[in-house]
Amino acid sequence: MTTTRIRGIALLLTVLVAALGLTGCLGSGPDKQERARANTMLSSALSELAGTPAVHYRGTPPGSAAGTAVDMHVTSSGASLGTVQLGGTHLRVLAVDGKRFVLADAAFWNRHGVVQPSLARAYARRWVQIGRRSIAGFPELRTPAQLAAWVRKTADPDAAQASEATVHGVRVTRIDLGDGAVYLSAASPRRVIRLQGPQKPAGGARTAMVLALPVAMAASPPAPGSGVMDISEPDAEQSDALFDDMKQQVDKLDNAVDSQVRFTNAPAFSCAQGGRCTASTSANIVTGEGQASGTVHVTLNASMTALGQTLQCSAVSTVAPNATARLSCGASFQLPRVSAPVTVPVVGRLYTTAKANIAIPKIKKALVREQGRNQRAVQRRPNAADAPPKKPSKKACSTAIKLLTDYARVYEKVKKRPMPRKVEEQLDAKREAGTITSNDLPGSIQRNFPGELEGYTLDEIRALCK
């Protein structure tokens, strides 16, 4: 009738990001010019993605385990909120301050090592902090910059090939990367709007590169080829709503428990003659990742039933990590008068939990600040890709073109020294290709760039300004 907390939770996280399977370029493939064009488009879109204040991931992360789907918002700081579907179970997920929390039903916790039904039910009513490797198949919540860097790192530039495609009825550009693909908006500035994993299982000489990390302890291996994940940017209103929702959820972390804290001994209870029952525990606290210091707030929860009566008691103690917690609480049953001693069976449900160590005011303050920054950033970003951009002003056009073509001269007139040759050469290459954007320029030049044309390539600006 006693329990410890999560026993043997052995979970591993899958990665939200999924897989671009790529192959080496043998024999026929895109020609050099075609590859260069595709890589340029991809690179520009990844730069855009890296600078995005928040993204909305929706779909099946390619390369993840069968039955996995996500609907998550992730901000540039890593704060996240949304749902993850794992094998038919919908989890609400919150990540703030570098910590992850899950809201799931009791059945989920029971399947993931919480053997005591009362504890699983207790978990089901609140946010539960988990570790990075706690739940098999759980997606990694990559920030936009991390996702862009990851794709950049894993994409094989030799395989890149651009073609036209349609996503949700809208014409887009597909950059095929062998066994995977990245879809970009057709209009500028180009945005990454979809990641698609390998279309067929890896085998033979073709090495599929999986965007998702392998699921080390998942029940089923990743299903190659199944992953399509859409990526979009929340607008200002959606972004505000996201932060408001996150702040509301953070308030609810007040009663969150930390599933990573383990107790070496299970609580027990005993009853004395007369009906007084006492629950107690004396257990060492073994903390999870990221908590070697500070304090752990431990709660002993007891529910005891006899003769149709259910009594509850609880005790709270604050101890140091890896110290011993000693807690006890009691309750008295009202027993009927009897002429001779009788034995009354008592059923006890006991469990211990550790309160998640959360600095709610600090987290909320950080979210408020990020919300403000996010608003400014969203407002500064170019129009959404599928909306035709407004005709820019003549002055904006001439200034933008001057800065994107005459950057070396402009740099020197402000700094009285020539731009370093390597930097100039990199910019020259992009200028010649027509793909240079304001994001490529040094900050000293970028600060004067007209906001309405930020992120557009030189070719696109020339076309817009005709």
Added chain:
Amino acid sequence: MSGVFPQLNLLPLAELQARFRAAPPKDPDLEGDYQLWYEELAVCIRKRDADEGARFLREEAARADPDRLASIFLALAWFGESDRAHADVLIEGLHNPDEHVAARAIDGLASVGGRGITEHILALSADPRELVRSAVLRFARQVLPDRAAKLLLDALGDPHYIVRENAIDELDELDYTPALPGIQALLTDPHPHVRQAALTAIANLARGT
């Protein structure tokens, strides 16, 4: 995000701050332009966390060398907020002996609200340092466009090519077509950058006539 040093875009704020405090990298490609390194770092810090970044940079200003200080001024003015705390740091930089720092302070004040000290800044148009005189031209065009034309036209005859070049660019930005004859005269300027600036400005201004 830095387009020049994309590796900075992936670093957490604390690491960016640590690098800002550290010595610049020994990268020959920088050609000793450490100000560029610190500028990109400072802007990344500001973009990563506008408020915390600004607080950090204002604190660093007290002990920063000229390269770092110029970069701090660039980053503090990045979002163009009319912020008194930013303005105070920038005003302190106006009389820095390093011309890069003083010029960047003027540029920053144009963005964050230097309206209370406009006359003080305009007086720096007689400064012996060409970067400072150039920055005053940029300030005048942004903050006092009605009074800028005369200052800019006068600067077309400045002895230093950087000032002439800045004057041309600012007249172009001001869309001041009466300056066309004066700018055309600089198509034969001894310095190629002045000639290039003149060519661009004439093309832009001529489109508006």
